[in-house]
Structure formats: structure tokens, C-alpha cells
Amino acid sequence: MFIVNDNQYLNITTDISNQEKKYGRQIPENSKHFIWSENLDDFISVCKDAINSFIDDCAEDSFEDLEEINLGYLYTLNLPRADFLANQHPDLFCHLMKFADDLFIFPPFFYHNENLVINQETFLINPITNIYIEDNKIFMEGFGYFIKDRNEYYYTNVKDFINKENLVKVVR
Numbered sequence: 001m002f003i004v005n006d007n008q009y010l011n012i013t014t015d016i017s018n019q020e021k022k023y024g025r026q027i028p029e030n031s032k033h034f035i036w037s038e039n040l041d042d043f044i045s046v047c048k049d050a051i052n053s054f055i056d057d058c059a060e061d062s063f064e065d066l067e068e069i070n071l072g073y074l075y076t077l078n079l080p081r082a083d084f085l086a087n088q089h090p091d092l093f094c095h096l097m098k099f100a101d102d103l104f105i106f107p108p109f110f111y112h113n114e115n116l117v118i119n120q121e122t123f124l125i126n127p128i129t130n131i132y133i134e135d136n137k138i139f140m141e142g143f144g145y146f147i148k149d150r151n152e153y154y155y156t157n158v159k160d161f162i163n164k165e166n167l168v169k170v171v172r
């Protein structure tokens with residue numbers, strides 16, 4: 001379920017995409033809060049290949065390398081599978097999802113979605129600010145905007161957006 005501003009329900013397969021990091025993480029002036037929830041097992045079934053592939057690649061790294069980027073727990077837990085990490089260590093799973101949402105969440109959900117046609121009504125996620133698991137559901141919260149509402153003003157970080165401070169105009 002995907003809810004914008006506590007009252008607008010959107011279809012995850014037809015109405016939503018993400019703003020890729022290469023386009024910046026500035027938050028447009030007219031951004032809105034969202035909460036996205038999925039059944040944890042369903043979420044893992046969609047994302048597990050990307051997560052497990054990343055964890056497998058971590059076998060090439062030392063504990064020190066992983067600890068340097070706050071992922072030492074993967075080594076300590078003997079490079080666990082995604083489902084084990086989510087079910088046995090949900091806080092660490094959420095940390096990993098937040099660490100690389102552009103690898104683990106966005107590609108599996110949005111990059112090969114034949115039902116999605118990007119248009120002025122599309123809601124773009126930018127960024128996810130919080131991820132947590134509760135009652136066998138994963139919740140992702142953050143900010144995003146409808147393409148039609150985007151203008152030339154933005155905030156450079158979440159704190160400024162929340163406080164409505166330091167609004168910057170895009171220079172083109």
C-alpha cells in the first residue's frame with residue numbers, strides 16, 4: 001500500500017517510480033510525505049536477488065572494509081541471506097535497505113515495470129528517510145513529488161524541507 005499525505009492511495013505498479021540519485025537528492029518545494037508498506041515476505045521475494053547478490057559480493061571484502069561503511073554485521077552474521085536477516089535481525093535488514101535503496105528496492109520494483117508509464121501524474125520517490133518492520137510488514141517513509149507539481153525551487157536536505165528553511169532556486 002502506498003499512501004501520500006495520509007489520504008491519497010496510489011498503485012505501486014502504475015503510479016510510482018523513483019528519482020535516480022544521478023539527478024540529485026534535492027527535495028522539490030512541493031514534495032509530499034509518503035508511507036509505503038508491503039508484506040515482508042512479498043517484499044523479500046521481489047528484492048532478494050539484488051540483496052543476496054550484494055551480500056555474496058561482500059565475501060570479497062574484509063570485516064574492516066565492511067565495518068568502515070557500517071556493514072560489519074554482515075560479516076559477523078556470516079553473510080546471511082536476505083530472508084534470514086529480515087526475520088532474525090529486522091533492524092539490521094532495515095539498515096541495509098536504507099544503505100542502498102537504489103540497489104535493493106528501486107530496481108526490482110520499478111526498473112522493469114511494463115505497467116508504468118511515466119507522465120505528469122507519476123509520483124517520484126525522493127528520498128526514503130525511514131524503513132522499519134512491524135507485524136510482518138515493511139514500512140518505508142519519505143518524501144516525493146508528482147511530476148506535475150515540480151517547480152524550480154528545492155530544499156537541499158530533509159531537515160530544511162521539514163522546517164521550510166533554505167529554499168533554493170535551480171540554476172539552469
